[in-house]
Amino acid sequence: MKILVCLKQVPATDSRIKPSGDGHAVDLGGVEWVVNPYDEFALEEALRLKEKHSGEVVVLSLGGDRIEEAMRSALALGADRAVVLKDPAFVGAEPLAVAEALAAMAKRESPDLILCGKQGVDHDRMAVPAMLAEKLDWPQATVVVKLEIAADGKTAHAEREVEGGHEELELTLPAVIAAQKGLNEPRYANLKGIMAAKKKPVTVVTASELGLNPPASSVEILEVLQPSQARKNRMIAGDPAQQVEELVRILRTEEKIL
Amino acid sequence: MAHLVLTLVEHRDGHIRKSSLEALSLGKRLAAEGGGTQAALIVGKGVTNLASEIAARGAALVVIADHDVAAEYSTEVHAKAAERAIEKIGAGLILESATAQGKDLAPRIAARLQAPYLADIVDARVENGKLIAVRPEYAGKALIRVAVPVSKVVVTARPNVFPAEASAGAATPETTSIDLSDVKPRARVVRFVGASEETVDVAEAEIIVSGGRGLKGPENFPLVFELAKALGAGVGASRAVVDAGWIDHDHQVGQTGKTVSPTLYVACGISGAIQHLAGMRTSKCIVAINKDADAPIFKIADYGLAGDLFEILPRLTEAVKKVKGAG
Numbered sequence: 001m002k003i004l005v006c007l008k009q010v011p012a013t014d015s016r017i018k019p020s021g022d023g024h025a026v027d028l029g030g031v032e033w034v035v036n037p038y039d040e041f042a043l044e045e046a047l048r049l050k051e052k053h054s055g056e057v058v059v060l061s062l063g064g065d066r067i068e069e070a071m072r073s074a075l076a077l078g079a080d081r082a083v084v085l086k087d088p089a090f091v092g093a094e095p096l097a098v099a100e101a102l103a104a105m106a107k108r109e110s111p112d113l114i115l116c117g118k119q120g121v122d123h124d125r126m127a128v129p130a131m132l133a134e135k136l137d138w139p140q141a142t143v144v145v146k147l148e149i150a151a152d153g154k155t156a157h158a159e160r161e162v163e164g165g166h167e168e169l170e171l172t173l174p175a176v177i178a179a180q181k182g183l184n185e186p187r188y189a190n191l192k193g194i195m196a197a198k199k200k201p202v203t204v205v206t207a208s209e210l211g212l213n214p215p216a217s218s219v220e221i222l223e224v225l226q227p228s229q230a231r232k233n234r235m236i237a238g239d240p241a242q243q244v245e246e247l248v249r250i251l252r253t254e255e256k257i258l
Numbered sequence: 259m260a261h262l263v264l265t266l267v268e269h270r271d272g273h274i275r276k277s278s279l280e281a282l283s284l285g286k287r288l289a290a291e292g293g294g295t296q297a298a299l300i301v302g303k304g305v306t307n308l309a310s311e312i313a314a315r316g317a318a319l320v321v322i323a324d325h326d327v328a329a330e331y332s333t334e335v336h337a338k339a340a341e342r343a344i345e346k347i348g349a350g351l352i353l354e355s356a357t358a359q360g361k362d363l364a365p366r367i368a369a370r371l372q373a374p375y376l377a378d379i380v381d382a383r384v385e386n387g388k389l390i391a392v393r394p395e396y397a398g399k400a401l402i403r404v405a406v407p408v409s410k411v412v413v414t415a416r417p418n419v420f421p422a423e424a425s426a427g428a429a430t431p432e433t434t435s436i437d438l439s440d441v442k443p444r445a446r447v448v449r450f451v452g453a454s455e456e457t458v459d460v461a462e463a464e465i466i467v468s469g470g471r472g473l474k475g476p477e478n479f480p481l482v483f484e485l486a487k488a489l490g491a492g493v494g495a496s497r498a499v500v501d502a503g504w505i506d507h508d509h510q511v512g513q514t515g516k517t518v519s520p521t522l523y524v525a526c527g528i529s530g531a532i533q534h535l536a537g538m539r540t541s542k543c544i545v546a547i548n549k550d551a552d553a554p555i556f557k558i559a560d561y562g563l564a565g566d567l568f569e570i571l572p573r574l575t576e577a578v579k580k581v582k583g584a585g
Contacts, residue, residue, distance in 0.1 A: 013513045013533045017399035026400050037514050096369055121513055123395050125377040127365035130333070134369035139445035140333055142362045145507075161508060162358035164459045165452040167331070171445040181514055182507040218410075219374045222390070223403040227539060232560040235551075240569035247545065247561060248577045255543050257465070257522045258489075258581050 001055040001112040001153045003046040005079065006102055006132070007039040008061060009070045010122040019224040026224055035070050038117025041179035044186040046115050047078045049149055055112075056080050060105050062090045062098060068202065075197035076189040082202045083109075089207065089214045095123075097215030099131030104210040106136060111174060112153055118143050118178040129178035139171045142178040149173070260348030261319065262294025262384075262408065266340060267312055268359055269302060274311055277355035277462070279422035281415055284382065285353045286316030286423070291384035292408055297321060297347055301339045301438075303329040313431030315423070320431045321347060325438040330447040331359055335438060337366045342436045344371070350407075351389060356414035358461075368412035376404065376413045380519075380540070382420075384408055397513035397536035417462065418519050419540075453508065460509055463492025465522045468511055468538070469504075470496035472527020472548060472567055476504035481571040482526055488578040494518070494538070496528050512537035527567050530555030547571070 011017070011031035020027040035043075046057045059074045059082040061067050071082040085101050093101075106114060114136075119126040126142065133140035145166065146159035156171045161180055189197075207214065236243045236250075251258045265285040267278045274282075282298060289296040298317035300308055302324065309320040323339040340352065340363075352367060354360040356378040368375035380401070381392035388405045391413065395402055453459070460466055467489065469482040476499075486493045494511040495504070511518055512534040523541035528534060530546075530553055538544070539558055546559035547567050556562040563570055 011396070013397075013536075014531075015396075016532070017396040019400065026395070026402075095365065095375060096372070099369060121397065124397060124517075125365070125375065126361045127368070127375050127377060130362060130365040131369035131375075133333075134337075134366045139443070140362070140366070141445060143358065159451075160358075160362075162450075163462050165450055167447045168449040168451065169445050170448050175445065180507075181510070217374070218406055219376070220405045221402060222405055225392070225401040225403065227394075227398055227401055229539065229558075231544065231558055233557070233562070234560065235556070235562045235564060240565055240573055243563045243565060244570060244573040244577050247563060247574065248581060250561060251522070251543075251545075252581060255522075257543060258578065 004111045004114045005043045005046045006116040009033045010036045040186045041183045042115035044184045075200040076193040087207045093215040094217045095127035103135035114176045116178045133176035140176045143180045145182040261297040262292045263289045263296040263351045264349035265298045266354040267300045277417040280420045281355045282315040283423040284420040299343045301328045309431040313429040314425040320433045322435045332443040334443040350409040352412045360414045364414045373410045378416045458492040460492040465489045465491035466494045466520045467491045467524045468494030470528030485575045488575045529553045
């Protein structure tokens with residue numbers, strides 16, 4: 001089976017995020033760029049499915065020059081090839097434009113399955129997988145923690161995380177699946193994989209080749225704020241019994257929570 | 259007359275979910291600010307009787323899609339219902355709570371409408387034909403204030419942030435219905451498996467008790483569960499203990515887990531890594547219990563107890579039981 005994996009780069013989760021000088025953007029100077037953690041689960045799942053059902057794993061991405069590094073790391077882990085839309089107009093585009101670009105790339109590949117991370121840990125929108133499914137008119141399962149593909153490659157069984165439990169879904173393929181943490185334990189690259197990755201093809205495509213219009217956005221950014229919430233920072237002293245007594249008193253009479 | 263807002267209402271076990279009551283209150287306010295009205299959409303099987311409750315919460319019109327095919331949640335069925343509701347009654351701002359369902363459905367609807375999508379907003383108002391909203395990024399390390407024409411936008415609102423107003427009392431709803439009999443979803447929910455612990459889900463909990471490395475081992479997590487049970491709380495966890503396999507990922511709070519805003523967050527044995535703080539910093543009241551008085555968690559706590567959690571937690575559980583028992 002042919003599996004596409006959508007992958008993006010994001011600032012590492014231990015990055016400090018602050019507004020830029022003019023307050024209209026996030027200052028990403030000096031952050032360490034990593035493969036989006038949820039996309040690692042998507043890639044791992046694709047590699048495991050290929051090992052089980054045989055086939056091909058193709059990584060898709062959009063970005064500038066830096067994305068090359070993420071593509072190579074995916075190829076080192078076992079992906080067969082990569083396709084990248086390199087166009088500055090799509091860097092930081094709204095999710096709908098990203099989904100349209102990925103859909104255009106996917107249509108040229110005719111895959112059986114597309115795996116994405118459930119969300120980018122940068123914009124936290126959880127939008128692209130569902131939008132991509134819509135643009136392809138395919139079924140979707142998001143926040144997936146378990147995935148099985150039938151032997152005939154025509155249907156999938158997925159478990160998604162919802163409030164208070166898991167929903168189990170039956171889907172016909174092709175479909176878009178968005179991976180949640182817990183789906184699998186991603187592997188690490190070895191030297192052999194890293195060497196092999198150097199010879200694997202990375203195809204660069206342009207927006208005009210894909211027939212895409214430059215993305216337009218009607219979302220205007222007014223301001224980037226840093227969260228600030230005044231905290232009381234009150235340390236409660238005493239032995240454990242006194243600390244507990246005082247805390248319960250505060251939560252009851254001052255905070256009125258208990 | 260077209261409506262300014264269409265709110266998608268979720269239900270479970272025959273009741274409107276609390277997060278949807280919040281969304282209806284928000285939708286009512288936004289519609290009023292924009293000089294328009296709110297309509298609501300309810301999709302399911304045997305849901306027609308919920309219309310009067312929805313009307314009492316501020317919907318001028320309730321669109322009902324009551325059909326066998328909608329017995330379980332389905333992205334495709336619900337998206338088709340929303341599409342048909344919008345075609346039928348006209349609406350600019352499509353609103354849903356940012357629940358598991360909302361996060362799955364709303365972007366699909368946005369893509370169908372070719373509309374901008376604002377996910378997980380925490381503040382909103384309508385002014386001069388625009389929705390001005392604040393949404394967190396980087397798990398809350400940054401807040402982005404954005405403006406978008408109210409005439410075409412899809413929005414999800416974070417649960418537990420916007421207040422749910424009291425019901426206006428029994429109302430005779432104005433309703434209209436839409437048909438779904440031709441919809442054949444290719445993804446279907448075949449089973450729901452409830453979580454095994456008898457606690458509240460962390461994403462919905464008004465109180466959360468979270469455990470970290472300070473618990474020393476998975477065998478001590480019951481201390482957290484017992485306090486949570488006494489408080490009627492959900493159980494959270496730091497990434498360190500999830501990665502160590504002490505507790506399931508469903509419980510993880512932080513940048514690669516859940517972002518939560520409960521009324522009370524009790525951090526037990528959590529030092530306060532930036533990735534954890536990002537997920538819980540908007541909690542209304544934060545209590546930290548940690549051995550190390552210099553732990554970063556105390557910097558964002560309202561109340562700090564520096565001490566041995568093995569001494570503190572059992573006493574706290576007992577004290578809470580006593581208070582609750584006394585009513």
